[in-house]
Amino acid sequence: MSSQSSIREVAKRAGVSLGTVSNVLNRPEIVALETRQRVQQAIDEIGFVRNGSARQLRAGRSQHIGLIVLDVANPFFTEVARGVEDLANKAGYVVILCNSDDSAEKESNYLHVLEEQRTQGVLITPVQSDTGYLQVFRQRGIAVVLLDRPSRSKDLCSVSVDDVRGGEIAAAHLLEEGHERIGFVHGPLSIRQIADRRRGMIRAVKTAGLDPDRAIVDITTHAQSAREGEECVEKLLSARTRPTAVFCANDLLALGLMRGLIKHGISIPGGMALVGYDDVEFASVLSTPLTSIRQPKYELGRAAAELLFDEANNPTTHQHKHVVYQPELIVRESSRSKRDDTPQPVGWE
């Protein structure tokens, strides 16, 4: 039933030795044309397929890398994964995509499996902020690159996006559009990304010569989905001095908020301007297209994979790097003030 094929059978059929078959497979140029053809024919006839396990065992290293993300269903990570995959495939590697689901246990499980498989390296957005355990991992000879999280320790490569800057350009844009009081809807400030974005806002406000304590109205949610966004509308409207614009820490929050505002009969951007974060695919196809901060997700993945391969292939000369990407403001209808008469592109970026 299952194929019994092995290099040995191919050798027998072609009337050559084991070594020669292996050479045909790995360094065809060193074997005589006539022999090569004979072996190739035997391979085809038998339907021989190399045994990867045996190969890896002998070589000591595998042909795959692990990618551990917090949530496969999050469009952010899928796009990152695509970047990783493209580069890895080009280099002849397979990506094992692992979903930690924000659980330290699942993460640790996956790390263990990957170690057993003698993975070349691991790209990971760690669940915990302490990365000490990843050091142990590295000392066992497996390359590690931190994803979407700048590493504090100098001993780990990392690739991330400048969230401070993201917060800054979002706020600066709204300030320019004439808003002097901006709501910031966000999840817990203990999450580094969120705290960073807030810091960016403060910077922009100060640059504009305003007082952050007056200009920024914090509205904190416990999670960051659309439901929470909608719930925020009440808080927003009952604020002592009502903001004229809102910056949401992600697009789902903005989506919910938008829905709530419409229910309250408040128009966007006239009654309330809105800026989101992530520039998810559907941001541009909402009833009012959403201004958002775009992150180079695909490039993030590519860059991380590149660093990983460098570390894996040049373990001695490798220098740890910290790549930080810049976010980009994508202006759409949801934040354009009415007096703004610049032409409005369709926004199908």
Next chain:
Amino acid sequence: MSSQSSIREVAKRAGVSLGTVSNVLNRPEIVALETRQRVQQAIDEIGFVRNGSARQLRAGRSQHIGLIVLDVANPFFTEVARGVEDLANKAGYVVILCNSDDSAEKESNYLHVLEEQRTQGVLITPVQSDTGYLQVFRQRGIAVVLLDRPSRSKDLCSVSVDDVRGGEIAAAHLLEEGHERIGFVHGPLSIRQIADRRRGMIRAVKTAGLDPDRAIVDITTHAQSAREGEECVEKLLSARTRPTAVFCANDLLALGLMRGLIKHGISIPGGMALVGYDDVEFASVLSTPLTSIRQPKYELGRAAAELLFDEANNPTTHQHKHVVYQPELIVRESSRSKRDDTPQPVGWE
């Protein structure tokens, strides 16, 4: 630098033989308590981690399965993947997620790699409708299950959703709401899913005692993204007898259409009722929440994985099955006729 650990070292340190260490790892119950503890301690001290390649080589089979999807970025497939992953992990397997990107070449590449790795089995939504080459694959001893595609041949397991039924309930719903002329916006009818949904519509129309040729207005697009949806508005409004409702073959099309309608000042559902397909996450958070057809994506993945494991573990007794799930209508605001005064739940399903 890298860990030299092997079972041999553990044995030496614990003062036992190779076989005993292996037994501690695989059948701890047969080794004496005292010995077991000594070996365990040696393992911990050395930081020994089993070599998966060697293990697989010996065992002849690997501990992973492959999942080949058309597009990881599609929320449909991510949800399916989640289902597969959960079940596989529980069974102690790792899932290698592969992205064929609709390319036969990439698909074939992945199949080859998976074969080299002696994968237990493959879950695949094939690029081509001809599945003959998958038979070859199976004959080499690798289990195969078709995903989101009913197999014609009886020799392959398959898991899919009843698209005829999906089209039927969508149309029936609109007919019930009082519409007698329904637009159907869709990509090429050569795609089986789309043709099936259309067949379902016809069935519903006939059941309602109407003439399909009059009741259904076809609008075909070449692709199925939001952009195409928006472009359809023109065609829709210029149709000789303008429909009062539209059924879109997926939610992205519906999204675009919605946007176009709003631009034309046509209200939803008053001016035009709308039903989508897939019930993507954001369907419920649009300015007008979208009625859609939900497919049990997660269960689809789970069921497929289950069939795969059955085939892989009981190659002799295994019977090929064709599991077909039923789609479900999720009614939201976009399709409720005004005279409909049933209470309107929030729709955060």
Next chain:
DNA sequence: TGCCTTTATTGAAACGTTTCAATTCACGAT
């Protein structure tokens, strides 16, 4: 004391590659 059974441990073979030193062969140069 000697025999039998049970329990625990051992050592070697096997899985399918790759690698590398050793061998063979043919051919041109001496």
Next chain:
DNA sequence: ATCGTGAATTGAAACGTTTCAATAAAGGCA
């Protein structure tokens, strides 16, 4: 005729497990 050279091929060792027949030790019973 002999030697040296280079190209082509070979065969055995090694990678780190698991498995299994064989052995050793311990205990029970006559």
